[in-house]
Amino acid sequence: MKILVTGGLGFIGSHTVVELQNEGFEVVIIDNLSNTTEKVIDGIVAITGKKPIFEKMDLRDKADVKDFFARHSDVSGVIHFAASKAVGESVENPLLYYENNINTLVYLLQELSQKPEAQFIFSSSCTVYGQAEEMPITEDASVQPAISPYGNTKQIGEEIIRDTAKVTNVNAILLRYFNPIGSHPSAEIGELPIGVPQNLVPFITQTGMGLREKLSVFGDDYPTIDGTCIRDYIHVVDLAKAHVVALQRLIGNKNEQKVETFNVGTGTGSTVLEVINTFEKVSGKKLPYQIVGRREGDVITAYANTDKANNVLGWKAQSTLEDGLASAWKWEQKIRS
Known part of the structure; x- marks a missing residue:
């Protein structure tokens, strides 16, 4: 089966391409290279021995999206990662986020909705919960008003998919994931943000390498064990495997609803200072x-209840915070050597 992975040369996308190819899927990637490079393909090939099809394209161009599906009419499933993803940047430039994250989703679904059958995996986020009222967060938690435009685009995206699935042959799984970290154990692919990192772990590893003078910890007066924010840090390989399991669920017609939602996390929350201390331990x-x-x-605190993913989807995170940080450090050392 041919699967389209949008944003497939990005951090999570590239790891998912690896897992798809390891499971025997044919993969075609669309990426506009706004936050990655074409060299990532070399890493994918080094791990899997197979080269995915790659098309450099901006999904905001509706005509190009239409042309792609005309040329790749045998695409039977889509895993949609392509999106802008930094909370802080979305606050500063909301229109960029609404254009990039909403328009591209609509254009993809317009093409898929014309197929007799289509499987769609959406890269959603725990940000849809806002500051949840109870921890750990279950899929039944109420979706709070978004705190950022980024979070709002994920909420709106989920609504668009549900509305589309009601009246088309699109079946979808929304994966609400928490905070991906780490790299492939081979260190052939990993997180490579262009410019100043927006996420905690690459900023930590770059600081560890001396590329950044020091790390900024945003606030130490939150109502947590040490005053810093709590997140659920999941290894990117575990996260990638969840996408493959979700896709296989749809392909095998095992989904119980047209649109299903699963949290993808570890179920354990860690503060920013705990992450720093753990990095110091694994890196020396x-x-x-x-x-x-x-x-x-x-938000102050966000960590997942993963019972539904464990029991219904049949997926469970295997790696620890130490594993994720050690692999991220191995990757950072390799790319700077």
């Missing part, structure tokens, strides 16, 4: 950091 490096003011758009 002392990490310089400073406490600064809170960052707009950040």
